[in-house]
Amino acid sequence: MTRIAVLVSGGGTNLQALIDAEARGALGPGKIAAVLSSSPEAYALERARAAGIPGCVVSRRDYDSNRAMTRAITERLRALEIDLVVLAGFLYVLTPELIEAYPNAIINVHPALIPSFCGEGCYGLHVHEKALAYGVKVSGATVHFVNEQCDGGPIILQKAVPVEEDDTPQTLQRRIMEQAEWQLLPEAVRLFCEGRLSVTGRRVTIHP
Numbered sequence: 001m002t003r004i005a006v007l008v009s010g011g012g013t014n015l016q017a018l019i020d021a022e023a024r025g026a027l028g029p030g031k032i033a034a035v036l037s038s039s040p041e042a043y044a045l046e047r048a049r050a051a052g053i054p055g056c057v058v059s060r061r062d063y064d065s066n067r068a069m070t071r072a073i074t075e076r077l078r079a080l081e082i083d084l085v086v087l088a089g090f091l092y093v094l095t096p097e098l099i100e101a102y103p104n105a106i107i108n109v110h111p112a113l114i115p116s117f118c119g120e121g122c123y124g125l126h127v128h129e130k131a132l133a134y135g136v137k138v139s140g141a142t143v144h145f146v147n148e149q150c151d152g153g154p155i156i157l158q159k160a161v162p163v164e165e166d167d168t169p170q171t172l173q174r175r176i177m178e179q180a181e182w183q184l185l186p187e188a189v190r191l192f193c194e195g196r197l198s199v200t201g202r203r204v205t206i207h208p
Helices: 013-023 044-050 066-079 096-101 125-134 169-193
Strands: 002-008 030-037 055-057 084-087 106-110 138-145 155-162 197-200 203-206
Touching: 002 013, 002 044, 002 169, 013 030, 013 044, 013 169, 030 044, 030 066, 030 169, 044 055, 066 096, 084 169, 106 169, 125 169, 138 169, 155 169, 155 203, 169 197
Parallel strands: 002 030, 002 084, 030 055, 084 106
Antiparallel strands: 106 138, 138 155, 197 203
């Protein structure tokens, strides 16, 4: 069994996609063992509670730096014997302590086709605002391993989603979640839990 921790900050729609996937057996040997939230008000904690998953809060306001918060998160994950960390709408940039503790075992979902519309400041609706302002005809989502560079880790899966003429950031966000994020993230988690991913440099190989 692969013990998974999901880090969240808000509503938890991607967490719900993972919860639903586990319920139908689509995470393979993966089990969501904990949900860690950066906010005590995050609705994601309610989703975890409803699914019987232990949840806890590691609030940024309780620490004097991102590094201190990252160290606290890392210690909590080790205590929980976590094998895979999934960032699902987690709004804080984690420092290298966590990456060193979980090399090629931290997965993030980003609501664009990396390397487009990514990096610092590109999160939530900001990503879709930038895509629409640029005038792209296609956007999508990317699931990638996390490294020291923001949104710069090796890509596991991507899926393109069309941009419609009358899209707003909100409608584009919803389409990308429904057509890409909620499909790609559980699939990437399953591949990891089944031991089917390997990383060489920046290349991720998916094994049969």
